[in-house]
Amino acid sequence: MTINLRTAVVENREQRLGTIIGWDGKATELAEHSGYSASDCRSSCGSGKNGKLCELQGPFTQGAGCAEQIVEYQASHVRDAVLIYHSPVGCSAGQAGTNVSYRACTVRRGQIPTDAIGISTNLGERDMVYGGVEKLREAIHMAWERHRPNAVFIATSCATGIIGDDVESVTRDCEEEFGIPIVPVFCEGFKSKHWSSGFDAIQHAILRQIVRRNPPRKQEDLINVFVLSGTDIYTPMLANLGLRVNLVVNVATVENLAQLSEAAASTSFCYSLASYFGAALEQEFGVPEIKSPPPYGFAGTDAWLRAIAKVTNREEQAERFIASEHARVLPKLRQRLTGVKGYVAMGEGFAHGVIAALRELGVTLDGSLMYHHDPVYDNPDKQRDTLGHLIDTYGDIEHLSVANGQPYQLFNLLKRVNPDFIVIRHGGLSPLASRLGVAALPLEGDSNLPVGYQGLIDLGEEILSVLAQRKFHEDLAAHTTLPYKKSWLEQRDPFALAREAI
Amino acid sequence: MGVTPLQARSKQPQEQPDHSGPIEQARYACALGAMQSAAAIRRVIPITHCGPGCATKQYRSLTFTNGHQGGAYAAPSTNASQREVIFGGADRLAELIESTLGVLDADLFVVVTGCIPDLVGDDVGSVVRDFQKRDVPIVYAETGGFRGNNFNGHEVVTQAIIDQFVGEASRVREPRLVNLWSLLPYQNTFWRGDLTEIKRLLEGIGLRVNTLFGPSSSGIAEWESIPQAQFNLVLSPWLGLATARHLEQRYGQPFLHVPAIPIGSKQTGEFLRQVGAFAELPAAGVEAFIAAEEETYYDYIQGFADFYAQSRQALPSRFAVVGDAAYVLAITKFLVRQLGLIPARQIITDDPPAEYREAIRAEFRAIDHDVSADVSFTEDGYLVQELLRETDFGNKRPLLLATGWERGTANQLKGFLVEIGSPATSEVVLSRANVGYRGALTLIERIYSTVLLG
Known part of the structure; x- marks a missing residue:
């Protein structure tokens, strides 16, 4: 579970967390066999009371998702950034769908809808032989000339991973040339059995190249909330505690990402999504992660609000808000x-x-x-x-x-x-x-x-x-x-x- | 008196068909997208040997954000991992095929490959041949994404089925049986409805039609009868020509190439007469069908005229079409020849191979006897938007027949946008057609309902 921001490639989930994609049984058994309740059990499989987490693997599988899809969905949703798919054209086939979701989210967040911008390097047979880095350079120049973004993300692909393109040599050059973060995100689909590794890949890249190191100021009333493309329910909710919200990654700006290190704490509605971000911000940038169950139902939401209040010294406001919400919502259910x-x-x-x-x-x-x-x-x-x-x-x-x-x-x-x-x-x-x-x-x-x-x-x-x-x-x-x-x-x-x- | 529209000779995008540069706003899938060409055949299932996200991406882009057509996803996939990259994936593919036979029920399985096996050099042919020897109905096609787009993949898959499955079936010719090679299934948003209408027209003049794809085809039995057809009909500017030539070589089967899919009565009548003559059908039967269809068609057009003639001023007169070559040509012809609109910009985005482009340009130059149009080729959405913004649409609001990607530009230009191609993100398409007699009426309804909505 070590977090190492010095390497360009993040360790995938199966290595860091022991992630599995096949299991069947009672929830209590799964909990017992997992890391929170039994230690040192993740690497081997077997039976027995002390829990070995066994992964079920069958011969028949249908098309799944990949890490790059997650990166696409996050990076192209950064409002003032451009995503480059460094890949053959099929990896960007989902672009129209990602754009529909982006436009809908901008509307939900009260903004004028624009398009999510993505450029495929469109690698062909020739590039598989001679390498695709020159096309990558061309695409980064294109992104700059056309859109003047505040950052460019590069999502790698299975093809570029196999042919061994030296992506970083190009991104370093271009970063110098344009003076904006040019951020490679290493997310080759074959490298992880589960697409959620894509969250870690994009978060790792943002932490390495966009989040401000040693920020000159801290914003003690700012909470990072890691979201997808939902409505902003957090601003009105946390305003009751006198807190402001920094919503990332979807529909954030590059500045929203840069100021992640200035916030008082980080949290999310989904810890699969937020695991890496929260832990790394705590470990590497001193921004504490909220330690509570996620905010669902009365039990979870109460605990979540109290944990936030504790970190930000707003316990009284929190209790008042909790009481008023109970009074408002309970009779309706x-x-x-x-x-x-x-x-x-x-x-x-x-x-x-x-x-x-x-x-x-x-x-x-x-x-x-x-x-x-x-x-x-x-x-x-x-x-x-x-x-x-x-x-x-x-x-x-x-x-x-x-x-x-x-x-x-x-x-x-x-x-x-x-x-x-x-x-x-x-x-x-x-x-x-x-x-x-x-x-x-x-x-x-x-x-x-x-x-x-x-x-x-x-x-x-x-x-x-x-x-x-x-x-x-x-x-x-x-x-x-x-x-x-x-x-x-x-x-x-x-x-x-x-x-x-x- | 005819009108030849004057066009500002604005910047043409650089055409380098042999060197495709980066693409913004993708409008097609990669060669693996041809998994949907297999899935478009009744009771045929693609087996995808590729990375974990490849199949779902192609599937969703073609079936969902493209008219929300749907397609009952079931494709098995090896979801190739590090192990298959390092040690090769042939064993894993064999294991997947074997287990597929126990889970899925199909008349034919089509193994399609992605970048990973094609790069690491898996011997997919040898894996599949082992199953073929056991009389498992299965073929394979190499469709790694770097090999091209789903148009290329489609011809590869089609020819794989012909060579490995249809093979040397009976070649006894059946007069009046025709194989239809036309729109790319799923990529064309309206393919189901269009193929059904084309079949209806050809049957109307006395042919029997192997539609091969979609709900109006009976599936594998049709494929098996391909060699018996009297001829192949390639109804598209370029897609299908390679397959028709392949069939000509393989079975000595002649083909008729009609570049423009007919929309509206003028085009459809000419098309049916041309096909009828090629198939040596008695002219009387062809003419009788055309006459009956025209009677109905013009009955409706009479009604439309009440609106069209009275609302002149509010209606657009210049139009642009952006999309795959087949629809850009077909729709331009219809709007010019039948509705009397002025072509302001035509942009083809499906990257037709270089050798077909001059013939396509010639089609546009002769769009009608008195009207000529230019055509641009680009796959890059940014250039598409730039071309549209530079276009002289006169002093009226433009009509854009394009894709979901043109929504922003349409708003800027205060244009009326009718989505006619991939990605069609604001359309729900079930059985609608835009071609032939009936499709033309639907297309008119769509265009002018959009205009009236404002």
């Missing part, structure tokens, strides 16, 4: 969702939060799919053990599965728990859920919807409207032919192929 059964499928840190919120809403939840599992986070403080918090506060989860968003497993996963609705993130799975007749609530657009006290109300409303949409899903399911073999659809164990392989 009648037990309308009791007896409804939910399922959560998303990245791990986010899933922990959403499950907490659902259980406070009275939803029955005995299964969840998490797209990966980090046995520990970079900052190994027990207060940040989100899985432990979840179990201690709300009880066990009978079927907790870890799998990298594999469509073929979704039938068997859902059949096992038979939910009324599924809260889900990331493309591909929610249409399939709906073809299976399960109402799907995708949290794609506004990732901040379930966060905080208001999140309970908003999430509840969304669930009610999605349950009404069931008519569509049920009709669809009755008219769907799936391309899977009958024998697989009848398989009760979603991990049967992996278990056979052991």
Whole structure:
């Protein structure tokens, strides 16, 4: 878990945190086998009471995500920066989608929408033989001439990693020439089995080349919040404590990134996303990371606000705000969702939060799919053990599965728990859920919807409207032919192929 | 009296088809995107041997931010990791194919490769041949992203299926059976509806059609009958020509090349007569179909005229089209010849191979007997926006038939934007067509509803 900002390439998650992408069992077992509750167990696999975390790996896999997609989604969303995809043209195929999400986020944050700017070096066969660095130089010049950005990010690709392009030699030259940070982000897809390594790659690069070292001033009322492209719910919430918010990375400016070192503390709504940033800012820049469960439901949000208040000496304001929010929100939550059964499928840190919120809403939840599992986070403080918090506060989860968003497993996963609705993130799975007749609530657009006290109300409303949409899903399911073999659809164990392989 | 629009000879983008420079605002996928050409065939599933994000990126860009067409994602992938880079991925691919046979049900599997196996030199052919020997319906195509875009990948995948799967099937010619090679599935936002309309037209004059891709095709059975067709019809400015030549060589099958996909009655009538003559169909049957279609078509156009003739002043008169060669040519012809609009700027972004460009230019020079248009080739969105901003649209608000990337420029120019190509981010497209008789009516509806919205 060492953080080393001197090297250009960040260690991937499986090396730093022991991240796995295949597991199936009870939440309590997973917690017991992970780093927060058992030490030195991550590197080897076996059975036994003291917990060895065993990864399930099967022969059949469907297209997953890569680290570079995450880097694209973050770097091209920095408002005054340009992203260069140093790659063949396919790596930037998602650019239009990233742009749609960027434009929507600028609108959510009250800004005039513009386009996210990305340039592909468009490497071809010839470049694979002779190297692509000259095209990279051309693209950086193009970025400067066309857009006068305040920073340029370079996302590397599998192809440039294999042919061994010396990206840094070009970025160093150009940085000197243009006087702005030209930031290589090493995120070759093949180098990590899980896309969340992309968060670490972009954060590492920002910490190395953009965050101000030894800042001349500190901003004692400023809190860094690591977000995706959701609404800014944090500014109004933390204003009650007299705090200002520095939202990064999506739709931030380069200056927002530079001043990360000046803030009083850092926090997030998703510790999978924020693990590296928070720990590195604490270790290398002296900005403390908030040590509490994430802000979902009453329990999490209370604890999160109190932890922030403690670090910033605002305990009285915090207690007043907590009391007033309880008084405002509690009466609105009648037990309308009791007896409804939910399922959560998303990245791990986010899933922990959403499950907490659902259980406070009275939803029955005995299964969840998490797209990966980090046995520990970079900052190994027990207060940040989100899985432990979840179990201690709300009880066990009978079927907790870890799998990298594999469509073929979704039938068997859902059949096992038979939910009324599924809260889900990331493309591909929610249409399939709906073809299976399960109402799907995708949290794609506004990732901040379930966060905080208001999140309970908003999430509840969304669930009610999605349950009404069931008519569509049920009709669809009755008219769907799936391309899977009958024998697989009848398989009760979603991990049967992996278990056979052991 | 005809009008030849005057155009400021503004800066043309540098054309270096052999050296493609960096690209801002990508408008297509890489060769691996041709996984969707396989997926476009009924009950065919691509198996992708590539890095972990490659397949999902191509899939989402083609099926989602492109008219939100959808496509039921199921593609297996090796999600190649460090191990496959260092030690090679052939074993992993074999393992994936073997397990796929137990999970997925398909008439044909098409293995497509990404940059990783193509760079480290996996012998994919040998892996796949082992399965072919076991009579598993499976072929492979090398589609590493550095080899080109999804247009190139499409021809590679198509020819792989022909050579490795169709093979030496019966060559007994069936008169009146035609293989259709036209729009690129998924890349063209409206491919499903368009291919269905083209099939309807060709059947209308008495042909039987192997559409090969999409819901109006019966799938693999059609592919197996490719060698029996009387001829191949390449209905596009350039895509499909390589395949048609390949078939000519392989099966001695002739082909007819019609560069402009017909939109509206003038074009469609000419197209059907041309095909009818090539296929040696009795003229009477062709004419009868055209007459019946025109009767319906003009019935609707009569209604449209009430609006079109009365609202002249508020309506745009100069237009630009930005997109893939097939649609830029087809739509320009329709707007000029049928609606009498003035072509102000035509930009082709799908990077047609150098050898086809002069022929494409010639098509635009002769867009109608009295109108000529220029055409620019560039794949770079920044240059597209620059060209649009430099264009003389006269004193009226311009009409832009372009993509989601032109939203900002359209706002700046106070233009009316109709998204007709990838990425179409503000469109939801199910069965809509823009071609033939029926598609033309839909396109008119779309254009003028957009105009009236303001």
